[in-house]
Structure formats: structure tokens, C-alpha cells
Amino acid sequence: MRARSLTTAVYIRVLLLLISLGTAAGGVAYFMARADVERASDHSLILSANMLYALMQEELAAAPAASFPATLLSSEDKLAFRTGARSRMFAVFVHGTCIVHSEDAPSPDIIPQTPGFHYFDHGLWRAYGLEIPQHGLRIVVAERRADIDQTITSFLRQITLPLNILVVASAILLWVMLRSGLAEMRRLSLQLDRRSFHDLEPLDPQVWSRELSGLVGKLNTLLERVRTGIQHEQMFTDAAAHQLRTPLAALRLHAELLTRDAAIASNRIQPLLDCVTQASALIDRMLLLARLDTTAPAMTEFDIAALIATVLSSHALLAVQSGVAFSFEIHAMCRIVSDQALLEIALAALVENSITHAACGGAIDIHVHDLRKGALCMVCIDIADRGPGIPKSCRSRVFDRFYQLREGYGGGHGLGLSIAARAIEILDGTIELGDRIDGPGLVASILLPQPCSLA
Structure with a gap:
């Protein structure tokens, strides 16, 4: 299972918090904007009603008190009202009778004549009634609710794009800030990852921030316990x-x-x-x-052919007693970079294992050649015997300590391959087991990474 990213986890939590706060702030802003627009609309209705009353002053002064003509508002006055408030209607009532109204006004029968603010026509209109008691007049000015909603929608559309840009920019900035803030933790992780198994030296707490100094101190305590x-x-x-x-x-x-x-x-x-x-x-x-568990490799450049010859000569007597002969071929770089002592231990363990299990009168073939895996240069040392081999189902376990295919198998203790595997592991190499292609027998291949400049 892939480990979670701390940066991503913190980023998601902070981003969700910002989105929640932004949504809440947007909701509050919407209701505040709606209230402001409605207040502005109500104020405009009051001004419109008073403007109509002002336009009637001349006609009201000239007309008899008992009756007013339908020309209280001239066509020019109506045009002036329409120019100043295109989305509104008006109606003028004298003693309860509508004597004049705008062309887009609904039926006078449904227009309320009560003073103040109110809704009518199933809430489609928001109206304001201005009462003039001395003339028996009621001036009603109304605005469609849809126009108010359209004004609010237009306002929201105008601020949506800048807000979206701000949100995206904030999200990017937040990610950059989190990555930058957690860069020190990645540096600490990288420094620990580059350490070998044998490097248990304490970390310098002075080079880390105050937030990480406590963690570094605990790591140093743990390293000291492991070293002890x-x-x-x-x-x-x-x-x-x-x-x-x-x-x-x-x-x-x-x-x-x-x-x-x-x-x-x-x-x-x-x-x-x-x-x-x-x-x-x-x-x-x-x-x-x-x-081996406490050994750090000492890398030097040496002759691989000379090392193999030394290992074979040290096992020559055992090979003669077992009736086994050696053959050695090298088709690779003669000089390699590795720890000579560790590689000698691994080769000795594998050669001894091959002698123990090789058939009497057989041969142990050692072949050294170059190998490339992608961009990685490697030297491969194949040690092949003519023994019974190892079943594929058991090959993943033969490197375990004290593991034997059968009790007393080969007269050993099940530690030879473990020693070879541990020595090669310290050298950052691997041991692969396979079958001979020209008959029965086991092939143990040592793969060691090498500088490509030596290839």
C-alpha cells in the first residue's frame, strides 16, 4: 500500500477549510448584497413616487379640488418617469379611483392602494404607496421582483470570475507554500534514506529548524540505542x-x-x-x-580474475577430494570497484556450496561477463555446478539462515548461502539462482553494480 503524502493530506485539509470558509463567506455576501439591493430598490421606489408627485404639482394647483383630470401627468412626464425608471410601473388613485397609470402596469384592480411597502400579484411586484391626504391622492410605484433578482444575478456574475481566479491562485499559492514549508522534512527524509545500514552517526540538531529539532533529537536517541x-x-x-x-x-x-x-x-x-x-x-x-551485520564496505579497485583465482586455489584440495574440477572464463572488465574482502567471502561460500553439491567427476564453471540493466552497468559472476539443483519453490528461502532443503542436506548447517547473500547485499548487489541450460545443475549469479566508466 502506497504511503500517504503529508503535503497532500495537509493541503487537502486546508483547501477544504478554505472552500468551506469561502462558501460561507459567499453565502453571507449573497444575502448581504441582496439586502443592500432591496434597500436600494426601496429607496428608489420612494424617490420615484415623490418624483411623480413633483411632476403633478402644476396640474394639482390648477385643477379644482373636487376632481382631477386624467392629464395629471403629461406624456412628457410619463416619458421622464420611464427614462428614470424603465423597470417600474406607477398608478395614481384619486379617492380610490385610478385616473392614470403607466402602460406596463397590471390591472388597477389588483394594485393595492395602502401606503408603505407591500407585495402584490402573487409576489411578482414590490410596491410603495405614497399617500397625499390633502388631495386625496395615492401614488403607487412598483418594481418587478424579477428585476431585483436580475440585478443581484448580474452582480454575482461580475464578481464570479475574479473570485474563481482568486480561488485558483490561492490554491496554487497554498500548494507552493506547503511544499516550501515541508521541504525541510523531505530533506531530512532524503538524508536518512541515503544512509547505509552501518551509518548510525547522530544527526546535527543545529542545522534543523526548531520544529524538527525535537524529532531529530528522538532520532539521535534511537540511533544511539541501535548502535549500543x-x-x-x-x-x-x-x-x-x-x-x-x-x-x-x-x-x-x-x-x-x-x-x-x-x-x-x-x-x-x-x-x-x-x-x-x-x-x-x-x-x-x-x-x-x-x-557481516556490522561491516561497512571499503570500496577499492582490484583485479577480479586474481581474486577468483585466489578463491579457487584455496578450495583446490576440497575440490580434488570431491572429484570436482574448475573451469574459469572471463569476458568482462578485469578490474572492478567493490569491497575485495566481502566479495571473497561471498565467492568462497558459493564455491564451497557448489563443491558440496556437485556430482563426483563433474565440473564447476565460473564465468565473468558484463551486463547492462537499463542505464546501470553491472558485472555478473556465474558459478554453475552439475549437482541436483534447487527447486524453484525453495529458492526464495535458501538464503534464510539455517534453512536446509532436507535436514543434514550436504552435511552443512544452512549458513553458506546466507553468508554469501549478506556479503553481496552490503555491496548493493544481488544473487540470482537459475538452472543450467546444458543439463542438470544450479547457476548462482552474483550481480554487482559498477561505474560505467570502467565498462
């Missing part, structure tokens, strides 16, 4: 190996002395010597594994 634990394990392993070697050496000495006594059957002493030999070999391998 490894040291204690190494000390225990060394002490245990030393304490076990002493009685084993004494036991071997006494067993060898007993074999010189003709009165004692040597066939009873030889199994004891074999057990002592196996126990000594087991202790040596366990000690070697423990040391």
Missing part, C-alpha cells in the same frame, strides 16, 4: 565464540590423543572428531555472519 544494541550483540557473539572455541579445542586435542591408543577403536573416536569439526565450523560461520 549492535555493539552489545557483537561483544556477546565474540565472547560466546571465544568461550566455545576453548573447550572445543581441548576436546579435539583429547580425541586426537585417544586415536593414538591402539587399544581404543578409532572408528568410535572419528565421529567425535567430526562433530567437533562441524561445531567449530558452525561457530566460525555464525561469528562471520555476526561480523
Whole structure:
């Protein structure tokens, strides 16, 4: 399962918070804008009603008090009203009778004559009634609700694009700020990722910010505990190996002395010597594994052919006793960059394993060649025997410590391949197991990365 990104998680949470706040602010702004528009509309209705009354002053002064002509508003006055308020209607009532109204006004029968603000025609109109008691007049000016909604919609359309641009810009700026703010954590992660297994030196808390100094301090405490634990394990392993070697050496000495006594059957002493030999070999391998776990590679340039020749010569006697012959071919760079001691340990373990399982009279073929995997340059060392091989279902486990295909298989302890795998792992390489293509047998391939300049 892929790990979650802290930057993305914080960004999503902050962005959701900003969206929520923006939505709430937008809702508040909408209702405030609507209230302001309605107040402005009401104020405009009052002004329109008073403007109509002002336009009637001359006609009202000239007309008899008992009756007013339908020409209270001339065509020029109506045009002036329409010019000043195109979306409004008006109606003038004298003692309850409509004597004049605008062309787009609804039927006078549904127009309320009550003073003040009110709605009519199922809420389609917002009206204001101005009462003139001395003349018995009521001037009603109304505006369609749809026009108010259109004004608000137009206002929202005008601010939507700038707001959207602002939201997108804020989201981008927020992402950049979060990435920049968490860059130090990525730098800390990268620094830890570049460390090898053996690099347990504490981090410098002075180069990190105050927010990360606490985390760095805890990491240093953890590194110190790990380093102390490894040291204690190494000390225990060394002490245990030393304490076990002493009685084993004494036991071997006494067993060898007993074999010189003709009165004692040597066939009873030889199994004891074999057990002592196996126990000594087991202790040596366990000690070697423990040391490998705390070994840092020392990379140098050396001759790979000379190293393989050294390993083969050191196993020549064992090969002769097992009836096995070596063949060696190199079709690659002669000099490689690696840790010579670690590679020698791995080669020795694999060669010894091949000798143990190779068929008597067979051959162990060692082939060195170059290999490229994408942009990576590698040197490949193939060690092929003529033994029974390893079933594919078991190949993923044969590198586990003390694992054997069958109990007592090959007379070993199940540590040889573990030692080889651990040594190659320290060198950032891998060991792959395969089958021979020219018959039965196992092929163990060591793959080591190399600078392409040496290829």
C-alpha cells in the first residue's frame, strides 16, 4: 500500500477549510448584497413616487379640488418617469379611483392602494404607496421582483470570475507554500534514506529548524540505542565464540590423543572428531555472519580474475577430494570497484556450496561477463555446478539462515548461502539462482553494480 503524502493530506485539509470558509463567506455576501439591493430598490421606489408627485404639482394647483383630470401627468412626464425608471410601473388613485397609470402596469384592480411597502400579484411586484391626504391622492410605484433578482444575478456574475481566479491562485499559492514549508522534512527524509545500514552517526540538531529539532533529537536517541544494541550483540557473539572455541579445542586435542591408543577403536573416536569439526565450523560461520551485520564496505579497485583465482586455489584440495574440477572464463572488465574482502567471502561460500553439491567427476564453471540493466552497468559472476539443483519453490528461502532443503542436506548447517547473500547485499548487489541450460545443475549469479566508466 502506497504511503500517504503529508503535503497532500495537509493541503487537502486546508483547501477544504478554505472552500468551506469561502462558501460561507459567499453565502453571507449573497444575502448581504441582496439586502443592500432591496434597500436600494426601496429607496428608489420612494424617490420615484415623490418624483411623480413633483411632476403633478402644476396640474394639482390648477385643477379644482373636487376632481382631477386624467392629464395629471403629461406624456412628457410619463416619458421622464420611464427614462428614470424603465423597470417600474406607477398608478395614481384619486379617492380610490385610478385616473392614470403607466402602460406596463397590471390591472388597477389588483394594485393595492395602502401606503408603505407591500407585495402584490402573487409576489411578482414590490410596491410603495405614497399617500397625499390633502388631495386625496395615492401614488403607487412598483418594481418587478424579477428585476431585483436580475440585478443581484448580474452582480454575482461580475464578481464570479475574479473570485474563481482568486480561488485558483490561492490554491496554487497554498500548494507552493506547503511544499516550501515541508521541504525541510523531505530533506531530512532524503538524508536518512541515503544512509547505509552501518551509518548510525547522530544527526546535527543545529542545522534543523526548531520544529524538527525535537524529532531529530528522538532520532539521535534511537540511533544511539541501535548502535549500543549492535555493539552489545557483537561483544556477546565474540565472547560466546571465544568461550566455545576453548573447550572445543581441548576436546579435539583429547580425541586426537585417544586415536593414538591402539587399544581404543578409532572408528568410535572419528565421529567425535567430526562433530567437533562441524561445531567449530558452525561457530566460525555464525561469528562471520555476526561480523557481516556490522561491516561497512571499503570500496577499492582490484583485479577480479586474481581474486577468483585466489578463491579457487584455496578450495583446490576440497575440490580434488570431491572429484570436482574448475573451469574459469572471463569476458568482462578485469578490474572492478567493490569491497575485495566481502566479495571473497561471498565467492568462497558459493564455491564451497557448489563443491558440496556437485556430482563426483563433474565440473564447476565460473564465468565473468558484463551486463547492462537499463542505464546501470553491472558485472555478473556465474558459478554453475552439475549437482541436483534447487527447486524453484525453495529458492526464495535458501538464503534464510539455517534453512536446509532436507535436514543434514550436504552435511552443512544452512549458513553458506546466507553468508554469501549478506556479503553481496552490503555491496548493493544481488544473487540470482537459475538452472543450467546444458543439463542438470544450479547457476548462482552474483550481480554487482559498477561505474560505467570502467565498462
